[in-house]
Amino acid sequence: MNDMSPDSYVTPDGRTIGGVVMEMKNITLRFGGVVAIKDISFDIREGEIRAIIGPNGAGKSSMLNVISGFYVPQEGEVWFRGSKRPQMKPYEVAGQGIARTFQNIALFDGMSVLDNIMTGRLTKMKTGLASQALWFGRAEREEIEHREQVEKIIDFLEIQNIRKTPVGRLPYGLKKRVELARALAAEPKLLLLDEPMAGMNVEEKEDMSRFILDVNDEFGTTIALIEHDMGVVMDLSDRVVVMDYGKKIGDGTPDEVRGNQAVIDAYLGVAHD
Amino acid sequence: MLYREAGDFKTSYRDDSQTFPIRFDRTAYYVLIAVALVIVPFVINDYWLNAVLLPFLIYAIAALGLNVLVGYAGQVSLGTGGFMAVGAYACYKLMTSFPDVNIFFHIILAGAVTALVGLLFGLPSLRIKGFYLAVATLAAQFFLVWLFNRVPWFYNYSASGQINAPERSVFGMKVTGPETEAWATYLFCLVFVFLSAWVVRNLTRGATGRKWMAIRDMDIAAEIIGVNPLRAKLSAFAVSSFFVGVAGALFFSVYLGAVEVGEAFGIQKSFLVLFMIIIGGLGSIFGSFAGAAFMVLMPVLLKNTLVGGLGWATDLAAHLEFMIVGGLILFFLIVEPHGLAALWRTVKEKLRLWPFPH
Numbered sequence: 001m002n003d004m005s006p007d008s009y010v011t012p013d014g015r016t017i018g019g020v021v022m023e024m025k026n027i028t029l030r031f032g033g034v035v036a037i038k039d040i041s042f043d044i045r046e047g048e049i050r051a052i053i054g055p056n057g058a059g060k061s062s063m064l065n066v067i068s069g070f071y072v073p074q075e076g077e078v079w080f081r082g083s084k085r086p087q088m089k090p091y092e093v094a095g096q097g098i099a100r101t102f103q104n105i106a107l108f109d110g111m112s113v114l115d116n117i118m119t120g121r122l123t124k125m126k127t128g129l130a131s132q133a134l135w136f137g138r139a140e141r142e143e144i145e146h147r148e149q150v151e152k153i154i155d156f157l158e159i160q161n162i163r164k165t166p167v168g169r170l171p172y173g174l175k176k177r178v179e180l181a182r183a184l185a186a187e188p189k190l191l192l193l194d195e196p197m198a199g200m201n202v203e204e205k206e207d208m209s210r211f212i213l214d215v216n217d218e219f220g221t222t223i224a225l226i227e228h229d230m231g232v233v234m235d236l237s238d239r240v241v242v243m244d245y246g247k248k249i250g251d252g253t254p255d256e257v258r259g260n261q262a263v264i265d266a267y268l269g270v271a272h273d
Numbered sequence: 274m275l276y277r278e279a280g281d282f283k284t285s286y287r288d289d290s291q292t293f294p295i296r297f298d299r300t301a302y303y304v305l306i307a308v309a310l311v312i313v314p315f316v317i318n319d320y321w322l323n324a325v326l327l328p329f330l331i332y333a334i335a336a337l338g339l340n341v342l343v344g345y346a347g348q349v350s351l352g353t354g355g356f357m358a359v360g361a362y363a364c365y366k367l368m369t370s371f372p373d374v375n376i377f378f379h380i381i382l383a384g385a386v387t388a389l390v391g392l393l394f395g396l397p398s399l400r401i402k403g404f405y406l407a408v409a410t411l412a413a414q415f416f417l418v419w420l421f422n423r424v425p426w427f428y429n430y431s432a433s434g435q436i437n438a439p440e441r442s443v444f445g446m447k448v449t450g451p452e453t454e455a456w457a458t459y460l461f462c463l464v465f466v467f468l469s470a471w472v473v474r475n476l477t478r479g480a481t482g483r484k485w486m487a488i489r490d491m492d493i494a495a496e497i498i499g500v501n502p503l504r505a506k507l508s509a510f511a512v513s514s515f516f517v518g519v520a521g522a523l524f525f526s527v528y529l530g531a532v533e534v535g536e537a538f539g540i541q542k543s544f545l546v547l548f549m550i551i552i553g554g555l556g557s558i559f560g561s562f563a564g565a566a567f568m569v570l571m572p573v574l575l576k577n578t579l580v581g582g583l584g585w586a587t588d589l590a591a592h593l594e595f596m597i598v599g600g601l602i603l604f605f606l607i608v609e610p611h612g613l614a615a616l617w618r619t620v621k622e623k624l625r626l627w628p629f630p631h
């Protein structure tokens with residue numbers, strides 16, 4: 001999507017936001033009688049940082065799960081890069097260039113940091129079982145090629161010293177960073193972050209915010225994130241979707257959302273009279 | 274002092290990801306291969322061959338195979354005995370149907386047949402996990418043994434219901450049948466062990482191994498980064514069954530020579546190989562060898578010390594042997610639940626810093 005749509009614009013800090021990459025049209029998701037998401041539409045533009053916020057149980061994670069293919073909505077359409085997406089398995093969605101991290105870290109504990117990040121490149125590794133069994137030749141060349149890419153990400157996220165450490169031994173903050181590295185290794189067109197800063201102290205949050213901004217800036221990756229820390233959301237994101245009880249109650253720039261009466265009511269409560 | 278990484282700088286990713294990154298390990302590995310290839314064949318005798326070396330080598334292949342499935346891909350299987358039987362009977366049918374083809378290819382083909390059967394019995398793994406999958410593979414164990422007992426075609430309608438390995442040779446040396454040389458059968462099995470370990474190492478160090486381990490550690494996350502769970506699980510079942518089949522074929526043709534299926538490939542064989550990889554270490558190639566060595570050598574060692582060394586009655590020794598082996602298994606699992614391979618890793622980590630504590 002390098003063709004600039006007529007409605008692309010430049011942000012105050014000089015980044016170019018392109019046309020629509022992903023569009024959710026009238027998504028409704030039900031679990032039996034419970035309506036998790038009710039008729040929500042929004043779009044994500046190329047190169048922007050899009051935040052999804054809302055009180056607990058608003059349906060934010062469900063929305064992310066719809067995008068990454070875990071949940072199939074009963075109604076509505078998902079449009080990705082200009083075409084309607086048919087029903088897909090999560091691994092097919094990954095093949096399309098959508099990567100994500102999880103709220104409660106989902107790393108492979110039995111593997112080293114390096115191996116974990118290398119799994120991010122699995123969709124790009126093409127040698128078959130037979131040539132991998134022989135190793136020397138194609139499989140080894142491919143492995144080294146991808147290792148080079150992964151090392152760039154390791155440098156970028158400053159985790160060189162823990163490369164060979166088993167993931168299970170790492171502290172929480174570093175695990176979050178390794179998970180981000182694994183998602184980045186896939187060179188995603190759209191990166192979904194589910195509460196990347198949950199449970200972190202201020203310093204770790206600052207580090208993570210810097211990495212998110214750097215990823216967006218240097219690789220031009222489109223990012224959609226869920227976050228509860230309002231300070232972080234307002235500072236990082238270009239546009240914000242606000243959800244409450246499965247419905248969309250606000251959509252716009254951080255400043256617009258901040259002044260939205262429905263959003264204020266959802267967060268602070270309304271007086272009953 | 275010799276066991277150091279310091280000063281041994283890796284300047285390419287190729288060097289960095291080699292199997293033995295420490296020079297001492299590399300040397301030890303080459304020395305071991307040289308001893309196994311050059312020295313052992315000259316000193317080997319029938320007792321060592323049949324009591325220790327052949328069972329160790331063949332079980333090592335079976336353990337490698339099962340470790341792919343259980344240790345790397347995290348799918349529990351209790352069907353190893355049944356799959357070894359498939360390898361054995363496939364080998365027998367191939368040997369008797371195509372007597373002109375070299376037995377080396379028969380054994381490889383027997384592995385391929387077992388891979389197909391494994392693929393079939395791996396299908397339930399797409400829906401069920403853990404203990405339930407173990408029960409499903411148990412069904413494979415009983416069904417396959419029943420099949421080879423009941424369908425006469427598999428044992429060529431022989432009156433005894435047994436299968437007997439006809440005489441076959443490789444490069445003019447007999448490797449099956451009653452008149453074999455110890456060194457020839459030893460080398461024949463050693464070649465298979467070496468190839469199996471090499472292929473398993475190659476598969477587990479690269480993309481395939483990462484897919485398996487990703488499925489093992491967290492299947493949801495594996496799917497989200499693009500691993501097709503169907504293909505990952507089934508490939509693990511196929512690869513695992515291939516090696517288990519090769520082990521079964523060798524067990525029948527080279528080691529036993531004559532097989533009655535319920536006796537040679539019953540459920541106890543499944544448990545034996547499973548114990549090997551649990552004691553040796555799940556998800557470790559060294560562990561497969563260590564576990565096979567432990568389970569094969571321990572009884573022999575005990576028998577020799579109790580009967581030969583202390584002069585006890587054979588039957589008393591045989592019963593005590595069971596108890597001691599059982600006790601040792603418990604002991605090792607309590608000391609190191611992740612098996613001998615983890616113990617070995619700890620020793621190596623300590624050695625690397627020795628004589629300094631940290």
